[in-house]
Amino acid sequence: MNGTRRLRYPGRCVGCAVALPAGSVARWDPGTRRVTCGDCLAREAAAAGALPDVGVAGGSARREYERRQGRREKQVREAHPWLGELILALSEDPQHVRAFGVGAAGETALGRELDELTAGRDAVTVHDRRITRPRGQIDHVAVGPSGVFVIDAKNYTGMVAIRGTGFLGLAEARLFVGRRDVSALAGKMTRQIDAVRDALAGLPEAAGVPVTPVLAFVDAEWPLFRAPDEYEGVLIEGEGSTCRLVAGDGPLPWETCVLLAHRIAQRLPVAR
Ligand SMILES: [Zn+2]
Structure with a gap:
């Protein structure tokens, strides 16, 4: 989260008074010497209508699909230096690759x-x-x-x-x-x-x-x-x-x- 750091000294959140041990991730305001805990920062963000990083649906299945697809294409090109591109153009992904594409979709x-x-x-x-x-x-x-x-x-x-x-x-x-x-x-x-x-x-x-x-x-x-x-x-x-x-x-x-x-x-x- 922006403006946050690990606290070098213990503190107390200015928003909710929770005790923050040294090493907690919180916002430290050097001007006022006040700390704000992660939950209060999230409360500020939620009140302002700011969403968290929601991620991408199916992201990890898609990344696995791309990894497997890339590995397979490399294997085909190495095994068939002359015809590799043609084989890849004419063939479908094998099942162990395709399953991840379907999963992602x-x-x-x-x-x-x-x-x-x-x-x-x-x-x-x-x-x-x-x-x-x-x-x-x-x-x-x-x-x-x-x-x-x-x-x-x-x-x-x-x-x-x-x-x-x-x-x-x-x-x-x-x-x-x-x-x-x-x-x-x-x-x-x-x-x-x-x-x-x-x-x-x-x-x-x-x-x-x-x-x-x-x-x-x-x-x-x-x-x-x-x-x-x-x-x-x-x-x-x-x-x-x-x-x-x-x-x-x-x-x-x-x-x-x-x-x-x-x-x-x-x-x-x-x-x-
Ligand atoms: Zn707080």
């Missing part, structure tokens, strides 16, 4: 719609955040009037269904998209939710604000009746319903949504 279509909600001040979304311990990333974190939504976007095709397995389907219920068993995705969201909760910890404006996991199947088909809406505590949505969900009514004013987004953007860096 799927995330990006939802990302664009979420960006429109940000522009319309309906909900503010930061994209493509990195988490550590264990390493991973989060596609989108949207903050809307009703709370915070952690969104994992998947572009699987096929019908979304929750089906019982085992004899007569009486064993545990599993989540499917087409023939693919995607049940494990729900459990994997736990660490994403924990990372976002940690990022918001200690911010008074975030106290009591729900943090909800969402699996967004942006290319799937949905049954007309009894479409699954939840699996193991994770909301199951499509592209449109995800947008309606994050922009839905709630008690949080726009300024608070922006403040929470600033905190998330500060604590969870953009994935590379």
Whole structure:
């Protein structure tokens, strides 16, 4: 953040009186000898209508696609010094390369719609955040009037269904998209939710604000009746319903949504 530095001495924030140990990142005003904490700077920014760096939806999948595509083109050119360009011009990317391109596009279509909600001040979304311990990333974190939504976007095709397995389907219920068993995705969201909760910890404006996991199947088909809406505590949505969900009514004013987004953007860096 502009004008911030690591404090050489402990201080106390002029805005909220929080104690700032030496080494905290804060703004130091040499004229008044006052320090302002990162949260109060975010409050100033939110009050002024300034958004955080929201990142680019699908950015890390696209970068991985470009890395893989570049590596493949280099291999083809080295293996075929004369015909390499022709082979590349006439051939498609192999599946292990293409999957990342499709992934980036799927995330990006939802990302664009979420960006429109940000522009319309309906909900503010930061994209493509990195988490550590264990390493991973989060596609989108949207903050809307009703709370915070952690969104994992998947572009699987096929019908979304929750089906019982085992004899007569009486064993545990599993989540499917087409023939693919995607049940494990729900459990994997736990660490994403924990990372976002940690990022918001200690911010008074975030106290009591729900943090909800969402699996967004942006290319799937949905049954007309009894479409699954939840699996193991994770909301199951499509592209449109995800947008309606994050922009839905709630008690949080726009300024608070922006403040929470600033905190998330500060604590969870953009994935590379
Ligand atoms: Zn403060």
